[in-house]
Amino acid sequence: MLVTRHTDGSLDRRPLGDLYIRPGHIAILPDSRLLVAGGGADRSGAGVWEPNAVVYSPEGEPERSFCLGDDITVLATDRSGGIWTAYGDRGIYGGHLESAAGLAGWSSAGQAVWAPGAELPDVPLHGCTAATDGDNVWLVWYAGTRPGGTFLTRVTPSTGEVTSWPSPVGDPDGLAVRDRRAVLTSRDHNRRSTQVTRAELVGDAWNITDQRRIRVPGRMLLHCGQGRDGTLWLRAGDAWLRIEA
Numbered sequence: 001m002l003v004t005r006h007t008d009g010s011l012d013r014r015p016l017g018d019l020y021i022r023p024g025h026i027a028i029l030p031d032s033r034l035l036v037a038g039g040g041a042d043r044s045g046a047g048v049w050e051p052n053a054v055v056y057s058p059e060g061e062p063e064r065s066f067c068l069g070d071d072i073t074v075l076a077t078d079r080s081g082g083i084w085t086a087y088g089d090r091g092i093y094g095g096h097l098e099s100a101a102g103l104a105g106w107s108s109a110g111q112a113v114w115a116p117g118a119e120l121p122d123v124p125l126h127g128c129t130a131a132t133d134g135d136n137v138w139l140v141w142y143a144g145t146r147p148g149g150t151f152l153t154r155v156t157p158s159t160g161e162v163t164s165w166p167s168p169v170g171d172p173d174g175l176a177v178r179d180r181r182a183v184l185t186s187r188d189h190n191r192r193s194t195q196v197t198r199a200e201l202v203g204d205a206w207n208i209t210d211q212r213r214i215r216v217p218g219r220m221l222l223h224c225g226q227g228r229d230g231t232l233w234l235r236a237g238d239a240w241l242r243i244e245a
Contacts, residue, residue: 025039030108033057034060069087071088073088073091074087074130079132086104086124088126102125102141103139120151120164125142132227137157138175139153140184151164171186173223183196185224187220187221193213193220194214196212217237217241218238220236231244
């Protein structure tokens with residue numbers, strides 16, 4: 001059962017049929033469809049990767065299932081229904097083709113449509129968080145082979161343009177971007193606080209304009225931030241906080 005609380009306080013309840021995976025990520029697709037994905041993936045006895053993602057209709061019925069790679073640490077969807085993922089160590093070194101690249105883009109049918117190339121400044125070792133801003137997708141990832149090795153990568157699916165900048169903070173767990181402004185969060189694991197950093201893109205660098213630590217309603221856990229069109233939804237315990245970029 002998926003329960004959605006709207007800003008006016010109303011609740012929607014959507015039963016989900018045949019939920020055979022352990023949900024690690026939930027995202028909205030066009031036409032009120034829902035994507036539910038697990039974090040890991042398993043191989044069958046024949047060496048085929050088993051499905052770990054299911055697309056549900058507006059009525060909660062499964063439409064299709066597929067594998068989005070292993071050890072998914074980040075998952076976001078864009079306006080056109082594209083799915084964007086980033087991976088952890090097990091995915092990058094575990095033998096799955098798309099996971100091995102560290103970052104990936106997929107169609108809503110589960111077909112791989114984008115992989116990073118030489119345009120990245122380094123090789124991704126761990127996905128941190130992601131966000132969308134209009135038609136752009138932002139992926140945050142860690143390389144670790146150079147000082148300050150966390151990067152913000154902007155992908156424009158319609159043109160294929162990929163641009164990366166060093167992140168103003170290391171290893172953030174939440175991001176929202178609006179034009180040339182961004183807000184990033186860095187949680188205190190299992191504590192009721194997080195650091196909120198605001199930054200502005202000036203020339204070729206993200207400059208910090210404000211940084212403060214705030215108290216939140218509940219403990220901060222993994223996969224706690226979802227950024228969309230300049231708004232960061234940050235999960236703290238059983239509550240969601242809304243932070244504008």
